[in-house]
Amino acid sequence: MITIDALGQPCPIPVVRAKKAIAELPGSGGTVEVLVDNRVACENLGKMADGSGYRHETRELPDGNFRTVIVVGAGAAAAVARAPAPERQLLPEAGAGLVVAIGGNSMGRGSEELGRILIKGFIYSLSQLAPLPQAVLFFNSGVKLTFKGANTVEDIQALKDGGCAVRVCGTCVDYFKDEGTVAVGDVTNMYGIVEAMNAGRRLISI
Amino acid sequence: MDMRDANGILSSCTSGGCGSKIGPGELAGLLSPLPVTADPDLLVGYDARDDAAVYRMGDDVAVVSTLDFFPPMVDDPFVFGGIAAANALSDVYAMGGTPLFALNLVCFPEKMDKAYLAEILRGGADKLIEAGVPLAGGHSIYDREIKYGLSVTGRIAPRRVLRNTGARPGDRLILTKALGVGIVLAAHRVGMAGRAHYGNAVASMLRLNKYAAEAAADFSPTACTDVTGFGLLVHAGEMAGAGVSMRITPGALPILPGAHDYAAEYLLTAAGQRNRHFMEGRMDPEAFAAVAAPVQELMLDPQTSGGLLFSVPEGQADKLLAALRAVEPAAMVIGTVVPRAEWPIVFER
Numbered sequence: 001m002i003t004i005d006a007l008g009q010p011c012p013i014p015v016v017r018a019k020k021a022i023a024e025l026p027g028s029g030g031t032v033e034v035l036v037d038n039r040v041a042c043e044n045l046g047k048m049a050d051g052s053g054y055r056h057e058t059r060e061l062p063d064g065n066f067r068t069v070i071v072v073g074a075g076a077a078a079a080v081a082r083a084p085a086p087e088r089q090l091l092p093e094a095g096a097g098l099v100v101a102i103g104g105n106s107m108g109r110g111s112e113e114l115g116r117i118l119i120k121g122f123i124y125s126l127s128q129l130a131p132l133p134q135a136v137l138f139f140n141s142g143v144k145l146t147f148k149g150a151n152t153v154e155d156i157q158a159l160k161d162g163g164c165a166v167r168v169c170g171t172c173v174d175y176f177k178d179e180g181t182v183a184v185g186d187v188t189n190m191y192g193i194v195e196a197m198n199a200g201r202r203l204i205s206i
Numbered sequence: 207m208d209m210r211d212a213n214g215i216l217s218s219c220t221s222g223g224c225g226s227k228i229g230p231g232e233l234a235g236l237l238s239p240l241p242v243t244a245d246p247d248l249l250v251g252y253d254a255r256d257d258a259a260v261y262r263m264g265d266d267v268a269v270v271s272t273l274d275f276f277p278p279m280v281d282d283p284f285v286f287g288g289i290a291a292a293n294a295l296s297d298v299y300a301m302g303g304t305p306l307f308a309l310n311l312v313c314f315p316e317k318m319d320k321a322y323l324a325e326i327l328r329g330g331a332d333k334l335i336e337a338g339v340p341l342a343g344g345h346s347i348y349d350r351e352i353k354y355g356l357s358v359t360g361r362i363a364p365r366r367v368l369r370n371t372g373a374r375p376g377d378r379l380i381l382t383k384a385l386g387v388g389i390v391l392a393a394h395r396v397g398m399a400g401r402a403h404y405g406n407a408v409a410s411m412l413r414l415n416k417y418a419a420e421a422a423a424d425f426s427p428t429a430c431t432d433v434t435g436f437g438l439l440v441h442a443g444e445m446a447g448a449g450v451s452m453r454i455t456p457g458a459l460p461i462l463p464g465a466h467d468y469a470a471e472y473l474l475t476a477a478g479q480r481n482r483h484f485m486e487g488r489m490d491p492e493a494f495a496a497v498a499a500p501v502q503e504l505m506l507d508p509q510t511s512g513g514l515l516f517s518v519p520e521g522q523a524d525k526l527l528a529a530l531r532a533v534e535p536a537a538m539v540i541g542t543v544v545p546r547a548e549w550p551i552v553f554e555r
Contacts, residue, residue, distance in 0.1 A: 011476045016396045019472070040476040048472040051499060114554065117458040121538060128463040130402045151524070154531060 001031040006041070007065060014041050015048050022054075022072055029072045035065060042068045097201030098133040100126060101193075102142040107206060119145065120152055122206065127158040135196040138185065139169035142206075147180030156184045167192055226276050227435035227508070229480035249367060250301070255444050256370045257297040257431055260362065268364045272297035275311045275355020279391050279510055280408060283322050287329025287354060289411040293434070293511035294356035295337055299419035300432040300514055302368030303360035308334055310344030313353035326354050337416055370431035371447040373517035377428055377543040379452060380527055382418045383410050383513025384536040385438060385504045386465025388475045393468040403464030410462065410536075411511040417533035418514050425518060425526045433512035437481040438505045439551055441515060442541075443488050446550035453542045454505070455554040456497045460536040461504055469500035469507075477508040489551035497553060517543055 002021045006014035014036050021032045034045055042058040045068045049056035055071040106115030107122055123145065126133055136159055138146055145152040146168050160166045166185035173182055186192075197203055228236075237252060249268060250260040258272035274294040278286045291308070298305045310330065314323050334341055339358070373379075390407040393399035399407075415432060422430070433441045438459075442452045485494075485506065494502065513534065518526050523539055530537040541554070 010395075011479075012392045012473045013396060015472045015474070016398070038476065040479045043479050044472065044474050044476070047474070047499075051472065114455065114457065117455060117539060121458055121460065124460070124536065124538075125463075128406070130400075130463070151528060151531070154535065158535075 001033055003033045003035070005035050007035055007037045009036070011041055011044050015044055018045060018070060019048065022052075022070065025072055027074065029074045032070045032072065034068045034070070035061075036068065037065050039066060042066045045070065098129075099135045099137065099197055099200030099203045100133050101137045101139070101197065101203060101205045102145065103140045103206065105141045105144045119206070120155075123152045123155045123159075127155045127162070132159060132162045132164040134200055135165035135167060137167050137169075137193050137196055139172050139193060141172075141176070143168050143172040143182070144176060144179060146182050146185045147176075148183040149180065150183070153183045160184060165196060167196055169193060227477065229477075230436050230440050230484040231480075249364060250369065254369065254371070257300040258303070258360075260301060260303075260364075260367050262364050266363055268362050268367065270298050270301050270303035270360040270362050271357070273311065273355065273357035275313075275353050276510070277351055277353050280411075283325035284329035284332075285408060285412065287326040287331075288333040289329075289408075289511050290326075290354045291330040291333035291337075291356055292412055292414050294358050295333075295339065296415040296432045296434075296511060296514075298358050298360035299415040300368070300370075300430050301360075301362060302366050302419070302430065303362035305337060305339045305358050305360040307340050307342040307359055309342055309357045310346070311353070311355045311357060312344060312346035313349035313351065314346065315350060315352065316348040318352070322352075326352075330354065330356065333412070333414070337414055368427060368430045370429055370441075370445050371449070372429040373445055373450055373452075373543045374428050374519070375450055375543055375545045376520050377517040378520055378523035378539050379442070379454070379541040379543065380516045380518060380523065380530060380537060381433065381438070381460060381513055381540045382415070382516075382530055382534040382537045383413070383433070383509075384460040384462040384465075385433075385507055385509065385512075386462035386469070387411060387510055387512065388437075388478060388508040389465045389468045389473060389503065390462055391510070392475050393464070393471075393473040396473065398471070398473060399468065400464055403462070403468075406463050407465075413511075413534070415514050418530055418537075421529040421533050422514075422516060422526060424529070425522050427516040427518045427522075427526070429517040431515050433509050433515050435477060435508040435510070436484070437478065437507050437509065438515070438540075439485050439489060440481050440506075443485065443550045445515065445517060446543075449546060451544050451547040451550055451552050453544045453547075453552045453554055455539075455541050456501045456505070457554075458538055458540050459501065459504065460538045460540075465504060465507075466500050469503040474503055475508055478503060478506045481506040481508065485551070488549060490547075490549045490553060493553040493555060496555065513537075 058068045107118035167188045168185040170187045247262040250256045262268045446452045
């Protein structure tokens with residue numbers, strides 16, 4: 001059993017140290033015991049254990065501190081060990097070569113209204129990626145997101161300003177011409193769209 | 207000035223920023239038995255659990271008064287000072303008021319290099335200048351841990367007080383800043399936050415809510431509060447009061463870059479867990495359980511210098527959102543006010 005003395009250490013340090021210890025367990029699994037000085041820290045340890053499929057138990061000690069014991073079964077430790085090591089940056093800020101194809105002005109199925117909220121959040125989030133996507137492509141009703149007055153124009157502009165190629169399907173713009181005009185992006189034909197898709201390393205289609 | 211290595215300031219603090227607040231449940235228990243003097247001119251007192259106190263001085267003028275202080279949540283003392291000032295001023299903006307002047311509150315270890323304190327004060331003063339608010343004085347004591355904040359006094363017309371209650375069914379809820387400050391700071395504390403993600407969180411905390419409040423001045427929101435240490439759900443629950451329920455759309459929440467992934471790695475705060483306890487019995491448990499775990503954490507995450515949460519009539523929502531996004535690009539419609547349901551907080555499935 002590995003014992004971690006995390007007394008006096010604020011969240012999320014106990015969880016991080018426990019995960020590190022679990023990652024170092026052999027493939028046959030094992031037990032990690034964490035000493036903390038408050039119940040909330042035990043609860044956060046419990047959430048990590050539950051979410052990872054480990055058994056866990058917490059006892060209050062006579063001195064007012066707490067001991068959480070996490071039991072890791074065979075195979076489970078190896079799964080954690082394969083995950084990125086805690087010292088490394090969690091999110092490799094990768095995204096280079098990403099192409100995003102947006103074929104509608106709503107995201108997902110079920111509720112059109114919700115979908116419109118989601119697509120706005122999606123495009124904003126894209127504009128916050130580092131690095132930015134290589135290209136974002138709009139076709140079918142997706143072109144309306146680039147129209148003058150659309151609440152997504154600003155974020156698409158931010159993408160473009162950051163060096164991301166923004167291409168808008170010309171046939172689609174013509175089809176929806178009664179509903180507005182393009183405020184941001186380069187109007188292109190299907191060849192331009194396919195070319196951008198082919199040039200990317202990864203393609204996400206919405 | 208960079209003194210982070212010399213002082214290891216964050217590691218000396220047990221918790222920083224608004225995550226240090228006493229839990230909402232515990233606080234309510236402490237406040238409710240206090241004797242109070244009734245005064246008809248005290249328009250907003252602590253019983254309202256609003257952002258700031260409002261005291262009427264005459265038919266056309268009232269004073270808004272608030273104070274906020276906490277331990278550092280970032281390494282750079284100048285940045286910490288700026289965040290503390292932005293956070294303290296926010297309560298006045300959330301009431302619809304205009305800050306008039308501010309007083310410093312300082313706790314500082316006797317043996318620590320005073321150059322560090324000088325930087326904190328400079329950061330606070332710099333932010334006050336941006337807000338156009340004069341510094342009028344302050345109070346400083348020795349303490350084992352650093353704490354800094356300000357007391358801010360503002361003015362407001364009694365008829366224009368923007369309370370945290372008053373939301374009406376059909377209103378849309380707009381949140382101006384992205385959630386996840388507490389989680390990104392927790393990741394930073396253990397050296398796991400990406401540089402760009404940490405930078406984004408700091409920039410968000412430093413941004414004055416003054417601009418969002420000004421953008422909303424041409425509209426008629428029915429309620430407003432700032433989202434701080436109690437997280438989105440507790441603050442939204444306060445806004446629901448006893449009259450309405452807030453239907454939150456988890457998929458529409460603005461989230462700081464990186465925060466979702468850090469939450470998925472359980473880089474969580476103690477304050478977020480305290481907020482979760484407080485919300486038990488105050489939100490639809492089944493619908494909440496159906497929300498992905500990282501998003502649950504983001505809705506409970508303590509926000510230092512978080513955004514404003516507006517309740518606005520549906521007909522004004524699009525235009526207000528557009529006006530807000532000019533100054534707060536992450537602003538989103540995050541839900542709807544509905545007639546009182548079984549719980550103050552319900553969720554769009």
